[in-house]
């Protein structure tokens with residue numbers, strides 16, 4: 001049994017026509033927890049339960065926490081999610097709906113995370129949002145599905161936060177002996193991979209200023225950094241405004257609301273400048289989804305981005 005579902009793979013006719021390419025969308029926004037995260041987190045939770053763990057602990061008020069809460073409910077394992085005070089009320093409501101025990105601790109994620117570590121004992125497992133080989137293995141199933149569907153893609157576009165999704169995508173491609181380039185997209189202000197690659201060292205960024213909360217890692221996992229250096233990974237940074245505009249346009253085109261984190265990946269299809277994709281004929285976008293932003297949030301961020309530019 002897997003906790004994730006096989007998601008639709010569709011060709012966007014509108015974008016295909018606009019770009020003169022075959023544009024493929026893997027709709028992981030339609031996973032039961034609202035994002036791709038259940039692929040890896042589902043596998044991790046099943047594995048830890050088999051190893052005898054009786055409780056799951058998470059320290060993410062975002063889609064990773066939601067995926068752990070969903071997995072715990074499905075597996076009958078209690079879940080505690082420690083979130084910082086900055087977590088939006090909407091995300092907290094979703095966690096509670098899944099039946100998770102929500103503990104609010106600290107101003108920032110690092111404080112919530114330290115508290116989560118204190119709650120750990122021999123019977124519980126901490127589920128990391130992006131740095132665990134089980135996550136990468138679970139995420140790699142997205143590529144298995146696309147290849148099993150016979151899709152002829154020539155590059156894969158993924159959003160990058162801590163690099164778990166990208167690591168899974170590369171693991172999947174390598175398993176199928178594909179040398180397909182991966183385009184790793186971050187937003188300005190959450191661009192730790194881009195920064196690390198430019199410096200040749202996984203140093204991380206001191207401060208996250210992007211509204212794409214789900215991309216807000218200070219530093220990618222070392223494994224993700226190593227993979228990005230040894231595979232054909234091309235790092236691209238888009239603005240928050242581009243990510244937000246892509247959320248709106250994707251909502252019109254596909255009738256699916258995604259977070260700005262996912263809008264960042266979609267922005268490569270919607271931006272005027274098509275240089276990044278010039279040498280590709282059949283881009284595949286992992287539509288990673290995200291459940292924590294409401295339509296109202298998107299509109300507010302968009303208004304704020306416009307007034308700061310004016």
Ligand SMILES: *Cc1c(COP(=O)(O)O)cnc(C)c1O
Pocket residue numbers: 035037062063064129130159160161162163164165166214215217259261262288289290291
């Ligand atoms: C977690 C997440 C990401 C980033 O994934 P990483 O594995 O941290 O790189 C992108 N988009 C959404 C919606 C997410 O929830």
